[in-house]
Amino acid sequence: PCLLHSLRLEICSFSGYKIYPSRGRTFIRGDGRTFHFLSSKTESLFHQRKNPRKFDWTVVFRKMHRKGISEEVAKKRTRRAVKYNRSIVGASWDAINARRNEKTEVRSAARAEAVAKAKEARKEEAAKRKAARANQPAGGQKFSKQQARGAQVKVQANSR
Amino acid sequence: MKSRLNVIDNSGAIVAECIKVLKNAKWASVGDEIVVSVKKARPISDKTLASQSAAKIRKGDVRRAVIVRTKKEIRRPDGRYVRFDDNACVLLNNQQQPLGSRILGLVSAELRFKNWVKVVSLAPRVV
Secondary structure (H helix, E strand, O other): OOOOOOOOOEEOOOOOOEEOOOOOEEEEOOOOOEEEEOOHHHHHHHHOOOOHHHOOOOHHHHHHOOOOOHHHOOOOOOOOOOOOOOOEOOEOHHHHHHHHOOOHHHHHHHHHHHHHHHHHHHHHHHHHHHHHHHOOOOOOOOOOHHHHHOOOOOOOOOOO | OOOEEEEOEOOOEEEEEEEEEOOOOOOOOOOOEEEEEEEEEOOOOHHHHHOOOOOOOOOOOEEEEEEEEOOOOEEOOOOOEEEEOOOEEEEEOOOOOEOOOOEOOEEOOHHHHOOOHHHHHHOOEEO
16 A cells, blocks of 8 residues: 555645655644655745745745746737627617617708697697687686685584 | 653553553654653542542553654655654553553544554544
C-alpha cells in the first residue's frame, strides 16, 4: 500500500511557490490544518508568525502590489446590451413599429383630423342639449333640493 | 531521554512518559508500540470504578501504547516529510487493542500501514 498522493504539486503555504515531490516539508497543526513549506526558510518564517504579505519575494506580496501583471491584463470586454423587439398585450410589434415610424406630417394630419372630429361632435352635443332644453315646459322654476324634499314632518308620539 | 506524550484517547490518562521502545531500535516513531508510565491522569469517575471491564488508569500505571503523532518528521513514500505539532499516543491493553473507546484529534496515516486498524477506525481524522 502506498501513501502516494498522486505526486501532486503542492503550493508553499508561505511563499506560494510550487513544491515538487520530495522537496520541502509538511506541517500538520493541532487543529488539523496542513501547511506545506518549500524550504526551511519559509517554514521558519511561518513559525515566527510572519506575514507573507510583507515579504516582497512571495506570491501574495506580488499579487497584492500587482507586480508583473501588466503583460497579462487582457482588454476588458464591454458587454453590449441586446435590443429586443418586444410586443405588448394590446399592441403587436407591427403596430408599435408602425406607430414609431410614423412621419410627423402624417401624425399631425391625423391629430388635426381627430381635433376636427371632436369639435364636430361637441357642436352636435351642444345643439342637442339646446333642443332638449327648449322642449321643457315654460316656467320651470328652479327648486332647491330641500324645497323639493318638503318640510320635515314631525313624528307624533302615540305611546308613552 | 524519556519523552512525554499526550494521551489522546478517553482512557483517563493525560500525559504518558515513554519508558521503553518495543522494537530493536533506539527510538520509536508513529505506529510503534512503546511502554509508558502514566504521569498525569484524570480522576476516575464513579462509573468507571463501578464497572468491571473498564480500565482504571491511575498516575504511575505502566501500560503499553502506540505512537500516533510525532513532532519529529516522518518520511512518506512520495518523498514528502510530514510532522505534527506534538507527540501523542493511544494506550493499549496486552492484546494490542486500544484501552479507550474514543480517540480525540488527528492521527497519522502511518498507522494504517503498520496495521493499527482499530486505532485508525476510532480516530476522527487520519491525516
